[in-house]
Amino acid sequence: MISRFVCLCLLPLGLFLFTQNPEEATHNAEWATRHAEYLSEPKIDETDSALEITANAPRPLDGVLHELARKHGWHINYEDPVYAKSDVVDDTAPAWMKEHPLGPRALAVRGGTFHARIPVDGYFPEDPMQVLPVLIGSYNRSGNPGTFELLTTGDKSFDVVGIGAGDGPQTPLLDTIMSFEGLEEDNANTTLEKFCAELSRRSGRVVVFAAPPSANRLFQTHIRRRWDSSPARETLRALYEEIGSTFCWRLFYDPDTNRFWLRMDW
Secondary structure, three states: OHHHHHHHHHHHHHHHHHHOOHHHHHHHHHHHHHHHHOOOOOEEEEOOOEEEEEEEEOOHHHHHHHHHHHHHOOEEEEEOOOOOHHHEEEOOOHHHHHHOOOOOOOEEEOOEEEEEEEEOOOOOOOOHHHOHHHHHHHHHOOOOOOEEEEEEEEOOEEEEEEEEEOOEEOOOHHHOEEEEEEOOOOEHHHHHHHHHHHHHHHHOOEEEEEOOOOOHHHHHOEOOEEEEEEEHHHHHHHHHHHHOOOOEEEEEEEOOOOEEEEEEEO
16 A cells, blocks of 8 residues: 555656656756755865865855855955856756746756865964965865956955856956046935946946945935046945945846946844
8 A cells, every 4th residue: 555655655756757858858867966065155264274175056255255254254355257158057956947948048057066175274364364365265176167367456355256167267347447437416325226236337247236225325425526537346446445444346247238247144
């Protein structure tokens, strides 16, 4: 009786697998495995001699940097490169693919597992230079998408910049030289939208400002200042500092829409 019940329960699954073509079956298995292995947050185990870091995500380096900044009070800005075809995976959900076999596909950064062991001198290292150069070097050798460079911008303040992808080295988006003016009548949200529009015009890449859910400060702040022929990164840094010294940016390239999204984080 039990064997018959089990067989009846497994029958729909068997029929579903049987009706899939080999390409669909492979895609669905890879999608399920990839999403099952993703970690909601990177794991960072600290001892008096090392940091053991494990991450599994589309952008494992960004997740690790975000967690280190949160735990230690470091200020870290993150910038994606333009990912190449080899850095991207078809991430279409199986349910969507089944319902829309000829519909559009969702693309995502390939990512995957990243592990690093970083020697440190004592628990909770105060000096980020004990950690960040080794972390980024380990990531660049890991085979995960993107190549990154560490820029020091102040005391415990850094930019982590994408300088290459699967198709080779590239010039970072925020290296773009541009002029920009913040107007008194515009709130900071509008100013950042205009900044992204001008950066899009000058770089040839679509850049969109993604305001945080709680954006009251953006609508209460007004920035009146002009920058002439400056790197976009330095203009953006000054804009963020005008809004609040604790803000940092996370600039993500979306292969699905071929555009950059500029996010604000505390």
